[in-house]
Amino acid sequence: MTTTADNDPAMPLPELTLIVAATSKMGIGLRGTLPWTGLKKEMAYFARVTKRAPSPGTTNTVIMGRKTWDSIPPRFRPLKERQNIVISRSIERSSSTESQTVGSLPEALNLLSQQSKASESESRTGKAFIIGGAQIYAAALELNQARRILLTRILSDFECDTFFPVELPESGEGSGWRRKGQEALDAWVGESVSGEVQEEAGTKYVFEMWEREDS
Template sequence: MPPLPDLTLIVAATQQMGIGRNGTLPWTGLRKEMAYFARVTKRLPRASLPPSTTSTNSNPGSTVGGQLQNAVIMGRKTWESIPERFRPLPGRVNVVISRSASSSPSASSTTPAGGEGGDDGKGVVMAGSLEEALRYLGDKREGEQGVGRVFVIGGAQIYRAALGLREARRVLLTRVRSEFECDTFFPVKLDERDGETGWRQSGQAEMDAWVGEEVPRGVQAEAGTEYEFEMWERVD
């Protein structure tokens, strides 16, 4: 069996790790933050790029030879929270976790979630659990259509399941500094002031190197909301 791919969780959360309210984001209008999410989740790891590709990877949504893409894993509710015209998220393998999905996800059974596959007609991969999704992506890595990085993008239950796996190595956190009322929370409080958490915050240079761009420094302000980009890595 191929090894399971490493996981990077990507999330925007308040100081108290709030990530949602009434099934949607508590904040609106963070266009630059959403553009950052799109770039990061599309950009292929540098080691997988052919020699002719520039180091900046100016077209991060492209594939190598029409084959290689990153993958984004999400729960059904997160999928349904994405406006229909924007799903599936382009330039990435979309994997949706649903209890009603087939127990054996495969390329041949790729179908639109809930019958809605977006304008490109490619649909998404449905899986009954996170483990099934990872096995599918591990097999895909070994085949002709490879997978680059694998991102978990929500919601809370999928984050919790991912954090329980040793393959979860990294969290890309947008730390929302403004106050918002939330009813859904990220399972781990990433704050080194709270003592030993099993996670450490990476330095700016480390984050830039992994993300593949110079990530904006310090507190950003947009649509009346302040936020800051961080990266956390698991301490073995």
């Protein structure tokens, strides 16, 4: 059952897009890292999509848990050209130009809602992406604001100990979600995405977009 995060009703919360790479069994991790390696083109796709703001003067946001933040090599964080929000109950709240730490997902959404009210001279929030890990994905899926999943479906088999909380079967329908067509994917991400099976470092994958059936 989905819910709405608590906030000032005069300040609508942003729509959320979950972006994830997962096997057909929805495996996303192994011992705190990705089960696969060498997917440079897939990582470049993630970077382009999460950076591409919807309009001039806006900046996209990536929201993640502390373990996901820690898994990013220090030289690459915060993720450039995006506002980084880290959710953690165990570290002190902080803020800087490019990253902020908050205690919960509703707190992160309220922060974005406040930023959307910024004056015209300030950078406004663009798209908001949930990038992991499993607990943050699960928390987001409980909210009505989670409207879309950008899935890189890994077609090769890998051992996993962490899984995405919703099953998205290859049939294209499941658990209240429906896979959208190639034209809809291209339009939303803002580029022509290959609909063919990709292969890197011996790993095959395809790009998909899913939306809630009530969208």
